[in-house]
Amino acid sequence: MSTTSQPARNVELILAGLDQLPTLSPVATRVIKLSSASEEGFDEVVRLIESDVALTTKVLSLCRRASLGTSRGITTVKRAAVMLGWEAIQSAVLSVQLYELLGQSPQSREQRGADGTDGNETTGASAPRPFDAEGFWRHAIAVACAAELLAQHTGSAKVAPEEAFVAGLVHDLGKLALDWVLPKSYARVVQQAEVRRSPLAQLERASLGVDHHQTGKHLAERWTLPLALQDVVWLHAQPPAALPDVPHRRLVGVVTLANALAKRAHIGWSPGGHDARAVEQWASELGATESVQAEVIAKLHEAVAQRCALLGLGEASGQQLMVQSLTSANRRLAQLGSSLSTVSRAASEHARAVAAIGGFTLAERPGGTVADTLARIAESFKSLSGRAPMALIYQSRRPQPAAIANDEAWRVTLLDDAAQPTSTELAPALTGADGEPCDLARLAAGAELTDAARLMRWLATHDPDAAPLGAVGTSLASAVTQHGLHRQRWARCAALGLVSTLGPAAVVIHDPEHPLPPGPIAQSLTTFWSWALGAAAQGEGLRRLSESLSAQSRDLADARERLAEHESMARLGEFTSGAAHELNNPLTVISGRAQVLAERLKGHKHEDDARAIVRAADTMTDLITQLHMVAAPPRAQAQSTDIGAWCEGLLNEAQRRTGLHSPVKLDLPEQPEAMLDRVAVGKALVELLCNALQASPKTQTLVRVQIQQIDPALTQARADRADAADGADALDHTLPTATHALLIDVTDDGRGMSERARKHAFDPFFSDLPAGRRAGLGLPLARRIAQQCGGTLELESTTGRGTRARLIIPLTPQNASLAPHGQSGGGNRAAA
Amino acid sequence: MSATANGSKNKWSDKKIFTTGEAAEICKVSQQTIIRCFDAGRLGGFRVPGSKFRRIPRAELIRFMQDNDIPTELLDTGVRRVLAVDDDNAILELLQDTIGRDARFELRVASTGFDAGLAIEQFRPHIVLLDYMLPDINGNQVCRRLRENPELRGTKVLVVSGVIKQEDVQVLMESGADDFLKKPFSIPQLTEKVFALLNA
Known part of the structure; x- marks a missing residue:
């Protein structure tokens, strides 16, 4: 049976058990039914009562006691009914009947309990029974008397004393019923309530699934007790605010107050505490002042003694009852003292935990790094255990089987005696026996950490000199030296796992003789540390x-x-x-x-x-x-090109176009051929050459052509950018695979460009040349072609000193990777 | 400019309608064969109204000869039939004033794709000067239709257009054009290209 279904099963058991409870006698049933005060059948009920001599005697005695002084002449039930009212008779009958039904000797119930309704526990006949039946009834009677007295003394309460008496008598009907149905289980609950001084109903609900209020109401309904009594059974002990519209709320209040008074007088036995504030509120609402309450308590012992005698419950005099009360009060005091010391021990432990967490949080600041948090954990650990941990191992997320990424590495921080980090290094996670990276979170959380750090023993069994463990092993070895511990000692060091649900995990390695104090502190703190680490x-x-x-x-x-x-x-x-x-x-x-x-x-x-x-x-x-x-620009169409011939052809074209023939020096690469769009790039280069010739170079124009390896990082960055600009793929026709580029510098020592010309160099139709020259489409066109081929065109110019145009065109790979032809290439060719 | 620079004229060169006897002579077959083919409908033509005489239009005779792999050189005038297709009348007029006045060429013009189709059927040009942008269908469509007709397999297509987009030129060449000439062109450049294509 699972524990979760236990209370549910209990409720079923209890309700089934209630059905087996004896029912009220026909007389009682009739008496209650007649409560609607119809005259019909009145005589018959009276005859019924009188036919039971024992009942008659007890009823008449009760009636007489209830109205001392004015009731000398009450000798028959009918007369009592006439003189005291039908309610008094009802109360008397109900009291007698209830007590006879449920006030049985403990032994008889114990036998029944062994029948199996509570059979999940072996029933020892000699086992102490915490449920004190006699004490219970004495308490019930005390509450009844107190309620009656309260009703008499507080005129404003507007509650009939007789009704209050019966209500007080039955208010804990549920406890009787629970004890009847589940004697063993209920005994345990009662015992706990005695120790903890906590409200009984709460414990009942926690361990049985149902409390005595509900159980009592169920029974009261089954017995068709008057609604007022049902309400009292169900609702007593509730604060007034909880039952604003209940018709019998004043009666409920009187019983709640009476219950508290009876407990205060220590008459009878009633386990568990009560809600003192609810009692106070009721007292003020009912107008029961302190003096009224004192008066009631003063009269209570005598009244209870009389009633007990009448019901045949323990022939104790008022004096004896007083002594019993005192004994009971003393016992209660002793219990209270011991439970108080338990509470204070727990409280001081909690205070330390809170102080530790407080200290930790004070140092913690939002946005702190993992390293900060680890350092604070170390400090916090030191403050509580008395010794700094030796090392901290941290893993930011669980390793993936495929590859060990950088953030799956372990961060090993070594600490000195002041808990200050001395070194931190990243080390690849250790691999386990299966060859997969070791998951620190699993180590920290799992069984591997039990029995004083199997992790550390596992590490210690490796000799870093013989079988290198990687950086982790080296770090730990140096930690050993640093802490002056022997390897054997290191093997015995303890580890504390911190696992955050947010992903990261850490292991605190510390001296086993200085652990965290046991108990809730360690638990709260490790949880908190894990959380802070995760954050x-x-x-x-x-x-x-x-x-x-x-x-x-x-x-x-x-x-x-x-x-x-x-x-x-x-x-x-x-x-x-x-x-x-x-x-x-x-x-x-x-x-x-x-x-x-x-x-x-x-x-x-x-x-x-x-x-x-x-x-x-x-x-x-x-x-x-x-x-x-x-x-x-048209798409680049690469073709194998003889660079020398190509350049010379272009130079001729530029000279023809400009009609200028100033000296030009061609500096060609070793590699004679390259794969490029010679038509398009040629157009660009011609423009550059024309510009150089037109800049009136003082000595010459240098055209330097080189084939260079492209910086792979640059290529990658370009490829990334192309990825980022997905959808605009037409933008970049760079071949990310291009490894080499054609680099052409056209340098002249002519007049250079003015600031303004540089700024507008790539604007179509801008020309800094005097009017009448070719339209300024040359540079924009050259740059566009360079871009189209995935390259660049840059200008450097100083007024009066010349201009250098640098054209970079990536080469189609297969040709760029051609081995340079050493013997045929190279040399500087001058072209006049 | 010499009128007979490329080929010589004969008695059939200017004839539009042929008798069965003439057709037999041109095709170098018997007249009975021509009559049989005419009556079977394999050689198109008409009868002279009010008589039984069969007459064969020039285009039908050429078709028949091509169908039966009969050399057409006896019909060849030596004059190159050129069809210019352009939606711009100024261009067509310019062409008429240049190659239209050149005795080596016989020039017809069309300004829509539809007219071009009709003229190709009737005129059977040696070469079509085709503009890309036409009011009804584009030049590449005209070109494709022309290429789909096996009878016109000898017809050359020279695209003459102001388009400068490489892609458009590509499309035209792919649809079956033989060459491309960018507008504006020089007249000698044009005639050069035309002869280059026709002698290919």
């Missing part, structure tokens, strides 16, 4: 995350900028291609007609005019084509 690890993770986030957002901004440029260029591309088509048609007509004219005017003086028109049309269409190339 610090999360904090670190967050910081890392936010750093990478900001880096990513930077990349994103870059990508967006490039995308925007790309988009605007794409739009310009569309625009120029549309415009070119539209413009080329009329230009065809202009050029064609001019050609026809020139043909007709052959030899005529106007022939040249017509030819000029043709040239102008050609220039315009060239311009449009260039503009389109700037906006939408």
